[in-house]
Amino acid sequence: MPYTPHTQNEIKQMLDVIGLEEESQLFDQVPSNLRVSTLNIEDGVDEFTAFEKFKELSSKNVTDKVMFLGGGYYDHIVPxxxxxxxxxxxxxxxxxxxxxxxxxxxxxxxxxxxxxxxxxxxxxxxxxxxxxxxxxxxxxxxxxxxxxxxxxxxxxxxxxxxxxxxxxxxxxxxxxxxxxxxxxxxxxxxxxxxxxxxxxxxxxxxxxxxxxxxxxxxxxxxxxxxxxxxxxxxxxxxxxxxxxxxxxxxxxxxxxxxxxxxxxxxxxxxxxxxxxxxxxxxxxxxxxxxxxxxxxxxxxxxxxxxxxxxxxxxxxxxxxxxxxxxxxxxxxxxxxxxSLVGREGLVELATSNHSKAEYLKEKLSSMEGVEILNESPTFNEFVIKTPGTATDVIEQMSANGFYAGINLGNIYEGLENAILVSVTEKRTKKQMDEFVKVLGEVI
The missing domain is CATH 3.40.640.10 (Type I PLP-dependent aspartate aminotransferase-like (Major domain))
Incomplete structure (x- = not known):
């Protein structure tokens, strides 16, 4: 939504209506020792300079990694x-x-x-x-x-x-x-x-x-x-x-x-x-x-x-x-x-999540050095245990373009080598095969 600031004339008109001389008087009820005299803000810039500044800041966000993170928040399709x-x-x-x-x-x-x-x-x-x-x-x-x-x-x-x-x-x-x-x-x-x-x-x-x-x-x-x-x-x-x-x-x-x-x-x-x-x-x-x-x-x-x-x-x-x-x-x-997805669509969506996760789980379970810790059936998440610590594995996977999962060693004692891997409908066979390939190289 565009930002529409008030002009100085508009501000004066509003102050006149409520009988005040300055905006600061709106905060007279706040004790003086709790108020700041100045704000540490640089001088204003025009709209286009501000837009370029925000583009520069947003470019620092990492958006090109393939997501296998879950644990409560998931990378699902939004129509x-x-x-x-x-x-x-x-x-x-x-x-x-x-x-x-x-x-x-x-x-x-x-x-x-x-x-x-x-x-x-x-x-x-x-x-x-x-x-x-x-x-x-x-x-x-x-x-x-x-x-x-x-x-x-x-x-x-x-x-x-x-x-x-x-x-x-x-x-x-x-x-x-x-x-x-x-x-x-x-x-x-x-x-x-x-x-x-x-x-x-x-x-x-x-x-x-x-x-x-x-x-x-x-x-x-x-x-x-x-x-x-x-x-x-x-x-x-x-x-x-x-x-x-x-x-x-x-x-x-x-x-x-x-x-x-x-x-x-x-x-x-x-x-x-x-x-x-x-x-x-x-x-x-x-x-x-x-x-x-x-x-x-x-x-x-x-x-x-x-x-x-x-x-x-x-x-x-x-x-x-x-x-x-x-x-x-x-x-x-x-x-x-x-409403858009409907009953049948939800079944299809859930089935896609489950089947894709099962595909990746099967591929990982056949890798030497990787163990699946879940004994019960799983939906679209499962835990793998790797030879190296989860911290090392996740860092190396990140360097190769993947958010591999959640480091369970940061949450639970005894799971320092365990990673919670999530698969949603957005993950492709190509991405999962590449994930397996890179993980094999890392461990």
């Missing part, structure tokens, strides 16, 4: 129509739609978003998005505590480590116990989980596929949770639901996810948006905004923010969440993406 439609001014400049009479377009899009999320997850209700996948999972944990009226949460060690830290941070000051269950290698330790489920547990947080790409069967876990009146809380990878069983049919009570993979770019790690869906019975414990459809006094269809007593702007001390930072624009992009 051009997503950019074209989401860039319309009525969407791009819209704020939170508190005034329904002026926000019917945005409200309808978010209503459709909620409907699509329910279709995707097999759940009954969804909110209009959260801040990101990590905070969505943390809010889901708080939901489990409110619903069960218990104060202990079990977290599977296969959950994204960043998500685990956010959950721990959220629950730390609420006198809620959080126990992270150790993994069996890079797999969920299902036997250990079963042993720990009892009548004191509010819920069990797990991720499928887990952070290492492994897909496990949680049916026995979910059954025992329900026997003990505890909740099954799943962090999902939306694209994988094109071929994996939907959470609703598994008996999951609350589903959260990160929506970056649904029509949003990597964008240097953000922004993204979070998703939460749940069962009808828990709708009043669902944080964030819910868009409802109703009729106006003339009998015409209209959309509104509903059940707002859950939100911090109505009763802050009784709200289900005091963040509620929904990401309208990014949720809109995901709505366009899901």
């Amino acid at each position: 051009s129509a997503v950019d074209a439609l989401s860039g319309r001014s009525e969407f791009y400049t819209a704020y939170t739609p508190y005034q329904a009479e002026a926000s019917q377009g945005t409200l309808q899009v978010l209503y459709e978003y909620q409907s699509l999320v329910c279709k995707l997850t097999g759940m009954d209700v969804s909110n209009a998005s959260m801040y990101d996948g990590a905070t969505a999972l943390a809010e889901s944990a708080l939901m489990a505590v409110r619903i069960s009226k218990r104060n202990k949460i079990l977290v599977d060690g296969g959950v994204n480590p960043t998500y685990i830290k956010v959950v721990q941070t959220y629950l730390k000051f609420r006198e809620i116990e959080v126990e992270v269950i150790d993994l069996n290698g890079v797999e969920s330790n299902l036997e250990s989980v079963l042993e720990k489920i009892d009548g004191s547990i509010a819920g069990y947080l797990f991720q499928s596929p887990n952070f290492f790409g492994s897909v496990s069967d949680f049916a026995s876990i979910i059954e025992k949770l329900h026997e003990n009146k505890a909740l099954a809380v799943m962090s999902a990878y939306p694209i994988s639901l094109g071929i994996l069983k939907e959470p609703g049919s598994m008996g999951v009570d609350i589903v959260s996810a990160d929506g970056q993979c649904l029509g949003n770019y990597l964008a240097f790690g953000g922004p993204s948006f979070g998703m939460i869906a749940t069962k009808d019975a828990y709708i009043r414990d669902l944080p964030g905004r819910i868009i409802g459809r109703t009729l106006d006094k003339d009998g015409k269809e209209m959309f509104v923010l509903t059940m707002q007593a859950r939100e911090q702007h109505i009763r802050r001390h009784r709200a289900t969440s005091n963040i509620c930072s929904n990401q309208n624009l990014l949720a809109l992009r995901s709505t366009i993406f899901m």
